[in-house]
Amino acid sequence: MTEKAFQDFYPDHMAHCYGCGRLNDMGHQIKSYWDGEESVCHFQPKPHHIAIPGYVYGGLLASLVDCHGTGTAAAAGYRAENRAMDTEPALRYLTASLHVDYLKPTPLGPVIEIRAKVKEVKGRKITIEEWIVVNGVTTVKGELVAVQVPDQMVQELLSQK
C-alpha cells in the first residue's frame, strides 16, 4: 500500500466532503490506498451506524462505496497519466451514478474493508467496481461511475454557492 491516502492529496476546496474530506471534523474521513491493482479502505463503523441491532446501516455502506470509488477514480486518473496525485493539472471526479447490491447483512462491530478496482475508462468516465468484506465475507457489491470535471466547472460550482 502507498503511504499517503488518496484523499490526503485532495486540494482544500475538495477536502470538505462528509465522506472523505480531511477538513470535515464531523465526517467519516475515509482513507484509501492502492494495494496492487486494487484499492482498499478500512473503516470502523460507530455503534450508531446501525440498521437493525447487530448490523451496519446500508446508507453508510453506500456512502463508503461512493467516496472510496471517487477516490479510486482520481487515483486511477493520475496513474493512467503516470504522475503523482499532487501534480498539475489537477484531476477532479464527481459521482455520476452509484449502484449497491446488499448481498447479506453486514455485521456491526468489526472493521470493514472496502475494495475497488477500475472496470473501465471511457473518455472522461471511469467505472469502478467495488465490494465490502467483513470477517472474510463479501456482504456488498457496488459499482460507481465517476466523471472527470473540468477544474473550471469546479470553480464555477464553488462560486455559485
Added chain:
Amino acid sequence: MTEKAFQDFYPDHMAHCYGCGRLNDMGHQIKSYWDGEESVCHFQPKPHHIAIPGYVYGGLLASLVDCHGTGTAAAAGYRAENRAMDTEPALRYLTASLHVDYLKPTPLGPVIEIRAKVKEVKGRKITIEEWIVVNGVTTVKGELVAVQVPDQMVQELLSQK
C-alpha cells in the same frame, strides 16, 4: 398527507436505523408520508453534510433514497393488503439494491424533498422509483429494490448479533 409517518409505525426492534429509526438519537430520523399515489419526505441537511462547498454530500442523498424507499415499500405492502401499518402480521422490508443517478449537484441550504412511487410489486420484491427535488429542480433520481423479510428471519438476524 397522512398524519403519522411510516417510520413511526415501525416496531422497536426496527426503529434503531441511523437513517430512519425514531430511537436513534444520532441518526437522521426521516419521516415519510403518503401524498396521493406518491410518498414524500422533507429533510434539512446540516452544514457538515457537504460534498464541495455549497452542495450536499452524495452519500447522504443515497441514504435518504434508501430509507425513504424502504419506508415507502413497507407502506405500500400494507396499502396493498388494505390495512393499517400497526396491524398484524407485521411486514418488514430490507434493501436488496439501490441505484442513484446524480443528475446535477444538490444545493446545500434549503430543505430537500425526496419523493417516491411504487414501480413494481413482484412477489416479495417491491421496486420503488425515487427523485429528489430542491428549489423546484430535480437533482437526483433513484431506484430501490426492497425485499419483504419473513419475521422469523428478522428474529434470527436479531438473535445473531
